[in-house]
Amino acid sequence: MDYTFWAPIKLSISIAITAGLLVLLLGLILGKWMAHRRFKGKLFIETFLMLPLVLPPSVVGFLLIVIFGRNSFIGSIIEKLTGHSIMFTWWAAVIAATVVAFPLMYQSVKTGFQSVNPDIEDAARTDGASEFNITLFVSIPLAIKAIVTGFILSFTRALGEFGATLMFAGNIPGKTQTLPTAIYVAIDSGNMELAWLWVITTIFISFLMLASTYLIK
Structure with a gap:
């Protein structure tokens, strides 16, 4: 197999891993914070966080262009700091994958933290443990199954992202051309x-990742 075949595969995996790590970090922070809290507006915030799961990819891509485009406030700051727009770059593909994969991670992590017995965490607080240590050494180990499952599902979703990536990152061979755009x-x-080879590769990777979620004990 030549470079033409392997380039989108390597790029897709690198983007999916990076996006997976980002949603893992964000999911742990927001999932832990939202798991046991009750406040006005929580329903609105949670609905907003889950919105990318149901929005058409073209809508997600459009919103990313509005937020990070050259004419936006954030986009102009990034361009001043880096000297170029973030659109049509590797990082644009990572951002698109992160946005669409985040809801799966968030929901899994939040459910995992909600399953942790609060009495165990309270006992750690009584012993003088800080909230950071409680999260790191008590909550996360007890919710690890849900966290790992969320990461795997997020990775698989990021690997298959197409619409938002095409709009925001483009389809530049060797730079932003992922497996879904290459197949297209x-x-x-x-x-x-070539399309069949990439399709089979995508199915194989996704199958292995999804199958691994059933092996988590």
Whole structure:
């Protein structure tokens, strides 16, 4: 297999891993914070966090362009700091994958933290443990199954992201062309053999990742 075949695979895996680590960090922070708290507006915040799961990818891509585009406040700051727009870059693909994968991680982590017996955490507080240590040494180990499952599902979702990535990161071979966009181009150009190879590769990786969630004990 030549570079043309392997480049989108390597790029997709690197983007999915990076996005997975980002949603893991964000999911742990927000999942822990939201798990046992009750306050006005919680329903609105949780609905907002889960919204990328149900929005059309084109809508997510459009919103990312509005938020991070050159004419936006955030986009202009990034361009001043880095000298170029974040759009149509590797990081744009990572951001798109992170946004669409986050709801799966958040929901899994929150459910995992909610399953932790509060009495165990209270006992650690009574012994003088800080909230950080309680989270690190008590809550996370007890919710580890849900956390690992969330990471695997998020990785798989990031690997298959297409619409938002195409709009926000583009389809630049060797730079932002991921497996889904490469498959689209291959089919559009009539190269069905290459398309099939990428499809089989995607199915194989996704199958292994999803199957591993059933092995978590």
